[in-house]
Amino acid sequence: MVVLAAPKFQEEYSAKLPALALLTNLGWSFLPPDQALAARDGKFDQVVLRDVLQAELQKRRFTYAGQQYPLSQKSIDNLIAEICSPALNEGLLSANEKIYNHLLYGISVTEFVDGKKVSPTIALIDWQNIANNSFTFTEEFTVSRSGGVGSSHQDKRRPDIVCFVNGIPLVVIEAKRPDGNKGPTVAEGISQCLRNQRPDEIPHLFAYSQLLLSINGFKGRYGTCGTPDKFWAAWREEELTDTDKLVIKNTKLTSAKLDNLFGHRKPVDRDWYESLIAAGELSVSGQDELLMSLLSPQRLLEMVRYFTLFDKKIGKIVARYQQVFGIKTLIERIKMRKMTGGREGGVIWHTTGSGKSLTMVFLSKTLILHDDLKQCRIVVITDRVDLEAQLSATFTSGGELASKKDKSAAMATSGRRLAAQIGKGNERIIFSLIQKFNTATKLPECKNDSSDIIVLVDEGHRSQDGENNIQMRQALPNAAFVAFTGTPLLKDDKTENKFGKIIHAYTMQRAVEDKTVTPLLYEERIPDLDVNERAIDAGFNRITTDLSEEQKADLKRKYAKKGELYQANDRIQLIAEDIVKHFVENLDDDLNGQLACDSKASAVKYKKYLDEALALLPASSRFESTIIMSPPDTREGNSSIDEAALPEVTRWWKENVGSEDEKVYTRRMVERFADDEDPLRMLIVVDKLLTGFDEPKNAVLYIDKPLKGHNLIQAIARVNRLHPKKEFGYLIDYRGILAELDTTIGKYQDLASRT
Structure with a gap:
């Protein structure tokens, strides 16, 4: 006879244990707290698992004169010292951005090969081969407060779950019970995350964080370093099917994994979990969906690499699900070829206020880093000066235009200059008002047969009609034309007719439900x-x-x-x-x-x-x-x-x-x-x-x-x-x-x- 597990509403049973088991099913390896502490030299003020990072760096190779070489121990030591010394004196966000750039682009080291000095850039994360990385997690990750003066409980914080990629703590999770007496428990977890980022708390942990999650067994929300509570987001999965989720949720853990996960706990915890599993198929909660969607190793690396931005005005931004899936759908669409060899385009309909400008910047970043599309040039077309200024500022503050010179080169100051930029230029990103674009397309020099041009038209339905649309197509016959709109024209689906089908939609009603916009x-x-x-x-x-x-x-x-x-x-x-x-x-x-x-x-x-x-x-x-x-x-x-x-x-x-x-x-x-x-x-x-x-x-x-x-x-x-x-x-x-x-x-x- 199977004895059903009695419902338990403590955060340990309702939220944390299910999360630990699910992370294991997603491919993460659990490190018991004592082992995680040993991997950081037994020091509570140290948050990088140095032993794990060292083991991963020992696998790295650099190429010189066609030959591959391992890193010297000196270079490994220098890399670890660099990554373990966040520049918090410049503020948490600045320190986080520097660490992020190290993760994204690697760190240069000095090596000597046959007496010759070389300076290879070493990747801390292998973005191409996901399996060539270490994915570990632990619970009750005790960290000394930077403002603490002693060894008491008040001088330490214990985030519930921390996930490490190659020993670097990229994810922090707070798990709360679902029936909190003080209000919504997800909000309590968010509040705790925000408190812990303060200068006198444990900012040295959050200098590395890329995703922060608050869960309560039934649902959860996510943000990143510095995200205000109002902007923590919900997630709706668009790639995993319900069957996929059920399979992941109900995969049985091996005895070895159960031993590892529960070996440091009281026997009653394992007994409760095993009786829960034995009772039959488990349903997938909102918490489960959030963890599956964001923390599978592949999705996590996608979120960090493609869907994270630092904006000079807003701060650090991690994409919402409609931006992620809109861009992923669009990338697949752009990669498609017509019979003529040109690229396919389409319409992204994301309701006004849901981050359409940032979606365009995320897309630009994805195109730059995407192996199949990084050679593409981007032309951004708007119909108002204030909108052009807003978008170019978003691209600049988001890092896609690194300097004033880049921004100046990107701006089409006249129709004739734009015609030259399109016909013979090599600017990576070009901005133009629609009036200049329409003028340019009438000039004979504005002709480019390349299929490696992507034209992003903001609110294109307002200006790309009739003759203008025909001229645009004639000037760039093989380009991908993508219209971004918050309000497609309703008459005969006019926007869709000019730019192709709507390939991703995010409506006002859905945005209100997700708390992406204010009701x-x-x-x-x-x-x-x-x-x-x-x-x-x-x-x-x-x-x-x-x-x-x-x-x-x-x-x-x-x-x-x-x-x-x-x-x-x-x-x-x-x-x-x-x-x-x-x-x-x-x-x-x-x-x-x-x-x-x-x-x-x-x-x-x-x-x-x-x-x-x-x-x-x-x-x-x-x-x-x-x-x-x-x-x-x-x-x-x-x-x-x-x-x-x-x-x-x-x-x-x-x-x-x-x-x-x-x-x-x-x-x-x-x-x-x-x-x-x-x-x-x-x-x-x-x-x-x-x-x-x-x-x-x-x-x-x-x-x-x-x-x-x-x-x-x-x-x-x-x-x-x-x-x-x-x-x-x-x-x-x-x-x-x-x-x-x-x-x-x-x-x-x-x-x-x-x-």
Whole structure:
């Protein structure tokens, strides 16, 4: 008779033991804590398993004059000394980046062959031959705190599980029980990881970490060194089948592996585990899926090599699953050849706010390192200056453009220069606005038959239609064309028709479920205009005394069509007062908002009434706003040469922008919008900054503008970026767009179901 294992909810049984067994099934070798301590010379302040690293380095060979040679012991000692001395005096992130570069590119050593000095670069990890590496893990990995002064328990930390590649601790896992009394236990594990990275804790362990996991038996999330708690991510596996997962989960451990795993434990632990296995097939939990997906040796090395970035603004970034699988799918697609010899392309549909720009940088890095595609050149096409600047900055801060010179060489300053870059240049990465690209493709020198060109078109549906698309194809007949979009055009699947099929999709609904973006909270707040409408009607009746009822009704309809009713001062004043009230009552001081209105004239009126409403508040509650719009047409609306009679829009522009270049002004205001020291908290916009504007502090969009289709989805996504102080992105609707919003979301859900 089989005795069923009784459920146990301590973290040891619910989370840690299942994780240890699963890691063993994934190909990792368990080191009991005493052996792991011995491998680091018995020193709690040492985190690299020096014995393991030394054994791996002894297997390394370098080539000189066609012959292979082993490393000298001196070189091995120097390599170990280098890797065991993280530069924490420069900060944890800087130390982590230096270690990462050593892992990725190797370390140079000095050797002498037949009396001749050579300087080979030695790989710490064999990226090509995964089996030529050591994968070990241990539990209760005791580490001395850097701020500790004694040998007490308080002077040490014990991460639950640490995984080592060639003796280097690349993964730290915190395992928690599933029924914590203090709230979500996964969050508790994340908090513990963040605490342990502080300067007076155990940062010398995290100087090496590439993946950090928090698990609780049922689910888990992951991050990397320095990842704020809000940005720890969920994972959904797209390559392993359910059958694959069940096989991995239920593979029986050999007696030798069980002895190794439980030899240092109490017999009751092994008895419990064996009765659990004997009870029948075990189901796969969310924790299991996370471990299988990220910590199989092959996937871990992929994540470290291809899907990790250091960004100058954000810090260290590890890709989310949609970025990983989108790129992997795309790489396989690009490797495919058409009958003509050209490369295949397609559409990546990742909802706005889910990291599309970073996906393009991850792709660039993957192409550079990928053996089959590293010879390819990349042309990045955007349709707006601010988006081009954002993407080039992302590539630069992500390390794909190493210097100002690289960035300068990459930028297409004119259509003719771009034509030369495409036709005869050798720049690894080229950036161009679509207007310059369209100009270039009309020039005879802009012709390249190479199949080693990959054209990445951001939001390509907005500009690559008709003749432009034909010219693009003629100039680069064998290139792979890839469109990245957060909102594909819905009409006849237009984006897909121009660039090929949608090869990977990540929808807004899925992003909200994964907590990749902030959920949006919609509220309709149509202003109560009863009193004002009676006053307006009385005035209207006075000036239309001689008109028939039919003529009056017709005149009202004409006003409504032209939008005058929506621009009525009384209405705008009421909404402005409501906006101020909502903003002050609902937004944290660190968060900002946008007001989208239908015309420049409305924008100026809103600015006036917002300022009047704010003047009535205590100074501590006031906030600053400004208008972002294109320059007014000074030829219209003039009634006098007197400056006091200038049209309102022109006067506002003259008083607030003056002779400053509009692009410079906009950039300066956007920088203040993101600034914590000199905050500009509300941007009043007409058409600008409703697409491609990514500011995490942006938390509310007040809508007094008709929006439809993909333009509506783009606009509402301005407030879905993650921010530590932001629980929701607010959509406050003064125009009654709910029906249009429902219809549009339904259409995108239908497209997703067909993708």
